Amino acid sequence: MLDQLPDIQRQWVGMGWPGLGHAIAAGAAVGVAALCALVLGRARSRALVSAADGFNSYAVPTSGRDVIWWLVPIGIWVVLFLLTLRTTGDAGFAPIAAVFLAIPAIVIASYFVTAWWPSNIDGRVDYPVRAEYAWLVGDLTAAATVGIGGLGLIRSFTAPVLAGPGLSGGGWPYAGSLAALITGVVVVMAAPRIVLWHAVPDPLLDPAQRLDRPEDAALAHRHRTLLVIFFLAGVAILAFLAFFPIQLATLLGGAAVTVLALTAWGAVLGAFTVAVQDRQPAPLFRVMRLRANPVLTLAITIPLIVSMILALVDRDDPALHAARGAVEASQTDDAGEDEGFRSVVDTRLAALAEAGCLAGTNGGETFIPAVVVVAEGGGIRAAYWTTRALEALRDHGGCLADSILLSSGVSGGSVGLAATAASTKESGAKADLRKLAGPTTVGTGVAALLVGDLLATDTGVHFPSLWKNKTAWQDRAALIEQTWIDAVPGLADPVALAASDRIGIPVLNSTDARSKCKLLVASHVAGSGELTCASGAMSPAATLPMGSGCFARMDWATSAMLSARFPIITPAARLGERDGCGTEDLQLIDGGYAEGSGLGTAADLAPTIADAIAEWNMEHDDANPIVPVLVFMKNSAGYDLREDLDAVSAEPLVPVVGFAAASKQAAQSAWIQRIGGAFGTVGTGSDAASQAIDDIHDVLPALTVVVAPSTEPAVVPPLGWALSGYSTGSLDRAIATQLCPSLRDGVPTLRSLTAMVPDATPAECSDRAQTD
Numbered sequence: 001m002l003d004q005l006p007d008i009q010r011q012w013v014g015m016g017w018p019g020l021g022h023a024i025a026a027g028a029a030v031g032v033a034a035l036c037a038l039v040l041g042r043a044r045s046r047a048l049v050s051a052a053d054g055f056n057s058y059a060v061p062t063s064g065r066d067v068i069w070w071l072v073p074i075g076i077w078v079v080l081f082l083l084t085l086r087t088t089g090d091a092g093f094a095p096i097a098a099v100f101l102a103i104p105a106i107v108i109a110s111y112f113v114t115a116w117w118p119s120n121i122d123g124r125v126d127y128p129v130r131a132e133y134a135w136l137v138g139d140l141t142a143a144a145t146v147g148i149g150g151l152g153l154i155r156s157f158t159a160p161v162l163a164g165p166g167l168s169g170g171g172w173p174y175a176g177s178l179a180a181l182i183t184g185v186v187v188v189m190a191a192p193r194i195v196l197w198h199a200v201p202d203p204l205l206d207p208a209q210r211l212d213r214p215e216d217a218a219l220a221h222r223h224r225t226l227l228v229i230f231f232l233a234g235v236a237i238l239a240f241l242a243f244f245p246i247q248l249a250t251l252l253g254g255a256a257v258t259v260l261a262l263t264a265w266g267a268v269l270g271a272f273t274v275a276v277q278d279r280q281p282a283p284l285f286r287v288m289r290l291r292a293n294p295v296l297t298l299a300i301t302i303p304l305i306v307s308m309i310l311a312l313v314d315r316d317d318p319a320l321h322a323a324r325g326a327v328e329a330s331q332t333d334d335a336g337e338d339e340g341f342r343s344v345v346d347t348r349l350a351a352l353a354e355a356g357c358l359a360g361t362n363g364g365e366t367f368i369p370a371v372v373v374v375a376e377g378g379g380i381r382a383a384y385w386t387t388r389a390l391e392a393l394r395d396h397g398g399c400l401a402d403s404i405l406l407s408s409g410v411s412g413g414s415v416g417l418a419a420t421a422a423s424t425k426e427s428g429a430k431a432d433l434r435k436l437a438g439p440t441t442v443g444t445g446v447a448a449l450l451v452g453d454l455l456a457t458d459t460g461v462h463f464p465s466l467w468k469n470k471t472a473w474q475d476r477a478a479l480i481e482q483t484w485i486d487a488v489p490g491l492a493d494p495v496a497l498a499a500s501d502r503i504g505i506p507v508l509n510s511t512d513a514r515s516k517c518k519l520l521v522a523s524h525v526a527g528s529g530e531l532t533c534a535s536g537a538m539s540p541a542a543t544l545p546m547g548s549g550c551f552a553r554m555d556w557a558t559s560a561m562l563s564a565r566f567p568i569i570t571p572a573a574r575l576g577e578r579d580g581c582g583t584e585d586l587q588l589i590d591g592g593y594a595e596g597s598g599l600g601t602a603a604d605l606a607p608t609i610a611d612a613i614a615e616w617n618m619e620h621d622d623a624n625p626i627v628p629v630l631v632f633m634k635n636s637a638g639y640d641l642r643e644d645l646d647a648v649s650a651e652p653l654v655p656v657v658g659f660a661a662a663s664k665q666a667a668q669s670a671w672i673q674r675i676g677g678a679f680g681t682v683g684t685g686s687d688a689a690s691q692a693i694d695d696i697h698d699v700l701p702a703l704t705v706v707v708a709p710s711t712e713p714a715v716v717p718p719l720g721w722a723l724s725g726y727s728t729g730s731l732d733r734a735i736a737t738q739l740c741p742s743l744r745d746g747v748p749t750l751r752s753l754t755a756m757v758p759d760a761t762p763a764e765c766s767d768r769a770q771t772d
Helices: 006-013 017-052 065-088 093-111 129-162 171-194 215-244 243-251 253-276 282-288 297-312 341-355 379-398 398-402 411-424 431-434 439-459 476-487 557-565 599-619 653-659 659-665 668-683 685-698 725-737 750-754
Strands: 366-375 404-410 465-467 471-472 505-512 515-522 573-575 586-590 626-633 704-707
Touching: 006 017, 006 129, 006 171, 006 253, 006 379, 006 439, 006 626, 006 704, 006 725, 017 129, 017 171, 017 243, 017 253, 065 253, 065 439, 065 471, 093 297, 093 439, 129 439, 129 659, 129 685, 215 243, 215 253, 215 439, 215 465, 243 439, 243 465, 243 476, 253 297, 253 439, 297 439, 341 366, 341 404, 341 505, 341 599, 341 626, 366 379, 366 599, 366 685, 379 398, 379 411, 379 431, 379 626, 379 725, 379 750, 398 750, 404 411, 404 653, 411 431, 411 505, 411 557, 431 476, 439 476, 465 476, 465 626, 465 685, 471 659, 476 626, 505 557, 515 557, 599 626, 599 685, 626 668, 626 685, 626 750, 659 668, 668 685, 704 750
Parallel strands: 366 404, 366 626, 404 505, 626 704
Antiparallel strands: 465 471, 505 515, 505 586, 573 586
């Protein structure tokens, strides 16, 4: 969230009135958070101040009122359970639910077995000092909440303002950025005034005002009422965020939703803590010699430890984060027997040859291009870059766009490939991706992370959410998928793992956290025998053999998410025998955990691809040869920089410097070398192919073009799932540069490839900074 915050805030100045509404909502949420911190902080300090003034909470006799607050968690669980049962018909009962209910039940039971518990505990001698620091820290927390909000604005808008109006196109985006920056500076300068605010307008906010004496009864009643209001308000906000995550994320924006969720939890836990602080600890905790009820330990630490233990003994809740099977069986084709990868490649090569796309070299050789696309990971930045690059290839590359043999994607790159394959628009999915990169996706994910998923993890109740008249349990990954589908409706179609004209043979890279192996969302890696990636004959290497039946009931959104589940923003997907995925549970996370570029999989498959093309060329010696070309879509800048000069190191530094050799063997440049080396063998036995390859090498070294943003001053797009107009503008300008002749010898651009195709439409390069 912190990494995405700049672009979330920059979206405010590029969305018109909705953006202004998100900015106001975020400011209001920060104000509510500061007020909550101030009020509850001073209420928490009151116990210590009163103790320093002579109040002894241990002298207050135990009464039935003490049990009421401990009944509240049980009451909330019952309400959640009944509402879930009423709306979905199946509330479930995970083992963690028993633990959640047992904690307050044991505490309550201790009140009725008082003979065993000590009645008093020695007080502390440092109450005066602790009281002063507690008061100060509480006020500092409120001031820091406001100050951090101002610092966020300064961080987000300094670069756009200093870059000048040209970067944003001037007008309201630049004026709004300047206003936001000034607001941030003012807020940061004003925030410390909260600490200096000693004039308390209401005795309820004065920690020095005691509530234990008879004359304080009226104020004590107001104090208890205030705690109940804060508690109920927090519960209400959490309930709305759990049931309407997408709607509230759309209405309020990601920043406001995040602050509201954290504030609501602070209000609930803070009010509970303050409510039980003025009396003796529960008898159970007195026997442990504790001076206060350990509310945060009971609410956070114990459920976390228990959930880890349940996972270790295989008693956790696999349905909590099960992958979404949104496609009915009637909509899917019978998976049948998976073809081998070589058979799929042969079929696709025959289709490319029949399509007859021809490209030419400067030496006059003609060949049939077989484009292998590799889309690097990088969240929405990678998705947008991949989609824009493929769109540019379709708009300006002539028949090249239909000559893709295979596409290997990781994380956001997989999302871009899926969006391109599923798009119903002939020109591509650029406008759809801009909507997908809006504030709704991040806000929805954060709301589900901090509320819905957290409630289900702690209580064992799969409390449903509502979206488009459908009430069902959906974890944060499923909810994010719904926002993707809303932006790109084609992502709701059943995933088509067969070769297509838009992306060729799709290969989406995921990682199994259980076995630490790669898993490919593809149709050509047949599952057979034991589910292991240790076989010496496995290709790609260290990859689980999984049949396409595992993905038969998934749509494009779910399939792409299997490759893009980057913890913590999305949970690991649970797949197992019930999904047709073997006999052992899988726990799938982002493919970047195994290899982030997608080049590793392409390098493992390159020898098979090269052998298939070489055989085709030999069998069709009288036809134009097929030549593979690697198009690596790298969404981060820096590829066009000159490499550092190698130099001899001082002998004492050699042991340290030498470690870099290991990482270089797995660097992207090394993978590209391996792929290029394999592709270079397709000319074996074919003079025409060999001559075409020699000519192509003069333009595309290693038969490769790296489509990457050029290194220039720009607002760098972040990782995550939000992009502002500044970031999409930077990426659009970079695509425009790729469609123009290279500015540096030896670093080809996408134009270097498209120029080989006679029917390509050259892009206008008179103004490379112009974007649409």
